Amino acid sequence: MQEILCFGELLLRLSPEAGWPAKGGLSSYIGGAELNVAMALAGWQIPVAMGTALPASPVTDLLKVYLNQGHVTTRTIIEKEGRIGTYYLTPGADLKSAGVVYDRAYSAFSLLTPKDVDFDAYLQGISHLHLTAISPAVSQTAADSCLALVEAASRRAITISLDLNYRSKLWKYGKAPIDIIPAIASHATFIMGNIWAAGQMLGIDPESGADQTMDPDALAIFAKKSAEKLTEAYPTCQQVGYTFRFNAPQSEEAVRYFGCLYQKGVLYQSRQKDYDGIADRAGSGDCFMAGLLYGNAAGLSAQQTVDFATAAATGKFYEKGDHTRQSLETVEKRVALLNA
Ligand SMILES: O=C(O)C(=O)C[C@H](O)[C@H](O)CO
Numbered sequence: 506m507q508e509i510l511c512f513g514e515l516l517l518r519l520s521p522e523a524g525w526p527a528k529g530g531l532s533s534y535i536g537g538a539e540l541n542v543a544m545a546l547a548g549w550q551i552p553v554a555m556g557t558a559l560p561a562s563p564v565t566d567l568l569k570v571y572l573n574q575g576h577v578t579t580r581t582i583i584e585k586e587g588r589i590g591t592y593y594l595t596p597g598a599d600l601k602s603a604g605v606v607y608d609r610a611y612s613a614f615s616l617l618t619p620k621d622v623d624f625d626a627y628l629q630g631i632s633h634l635h636l637t638a639i640s641p642a643v644s645q646t647a648a649d650s651c652l653a654l655v656e657a658a659s660r661r662a663i664t665i666s667l668d669l670n671y672r673s674k675l676w677k678y679g680k681a682p683i684d685i686i687p688a689i690a691s692h693a694t695f696i697m698g699n700i701w702a703a704g705q706m707l708g709i710d711p712e713s714g715a716d717q718t719m720d721p722d723a724l725a726i727f728a729k730k731s732a733e734k735l736t737e738a739y740p741t742c743q744q745v746g747y748t749f750r751f752n753a754p755q756s757e758e759a760v761r762y763f764g765c766l767y768q769k770g771v772l773y774q775s776r777q778k779d780y781d782g783i784a785d786r787a788g789s790g791d792c793f794m795a796g797l798l799y800g801n802a803a804g805l806s807a808q809q810t811v812d813f814a815t816a817a818a819t820g821k822f823y824e825k826g827d828h829t830r831q832s833l834e835t836v837e838k839r840v841a842l843l844n845a
Pocket of ligand 1: 789
């Protein structure tokens with residue numbers, strides 16, 4: 506059985522509710538962008554493994570049981586000294602905002618080095634590797650490990666997806682994304698993000714003028730131009746997924762969202778809609794990525810794939826926690842609503 510390997514830091518999220526600490530109310534969730542992709546895919550019956558580093562401890566044992574119950578395999582979890590990375594995020598806050606506090610120094614993942622991984626054994630049975638721009642932001646050794654892993658994967662003709670998610674509160678070890686991400690991205694067959702992240706992380710600057718007042722067809726022209734430039738500069742990359750996520754004008758809290766998928770010179774886009782009453786913003790982009798990978802694995806057309814990914818991403822707005830629990834049927838119903 507061939508698996509997708511999602512490689513990155515598993516995180517514990519602590520979520521202080523309004524009134525904490527006086528009133529109590531500190532929920533905890535299991536997160537990490539790559540874990541969120543793994544849990545989504547496993548829930549949609551795609552064979553998937555989580556690759557990370559965790560200290561040997563009874564807590565790690567419980568986390569492995571949790572992953573296994575979600576049908577994610579854990580043989581690719583490396584035991585290493587260090588702690589489990591943690592972060593704090595109040596419910597409803599955005600990971601790009603001031604509301605996030607990371608506590609990941611000296612985590613086992615941040616201490617991981619390429620020497621800790623026997624790449625032949627590690628990549629046995631893996632058909633696709635997924636990673637994100639968050640891991641190389643954690644430490645130089647984590648960045649080195651990501652690069653060594655994508656090099657080993659591409660030598661073995663394993664396809665690779667990379668999510669260009671930017672976390673401004675990371676990148677504290679003296680490097681900027683543009684110093685590190687291009688070398689990793691040069692091995693990727695599928696890149697996901699948005700037109701601004703492609704500029705910041707890959708040097709693929711968007712044409713000037715795109716903003717949230719534009720209609721989706723106008724924004725899609727910017728997305729297509731960016732994807733064309735990206736695939737020219739990074740010729741290994743065959744597919745590009747972009748999202749447009751803005752604040753909706755009618756309320757401070759609602760989100761205006763649509764997704765795009767570029768394949769073989771053609772840009773496919775979902776319908777744009779506004780989403781109100783959001784329960785949790787974390788993990789929506791991971792659901793979009795997981796939806797794109799699901800579409801590829803399940804043989805969906807490009808249009809069906811971007812619709813599925815958009816439905817999964819926007820469905821995540823209504824779930825608390827980092828990873829989705831939406832079933833295939835739930836996402837398919839959302840696709841029908843999106844296109845109704
Ligand atoms: O912000 C991070 O580094 C995380 O991985 C935590 C979240 O689970 C993730 O970002 C959600 O996309």
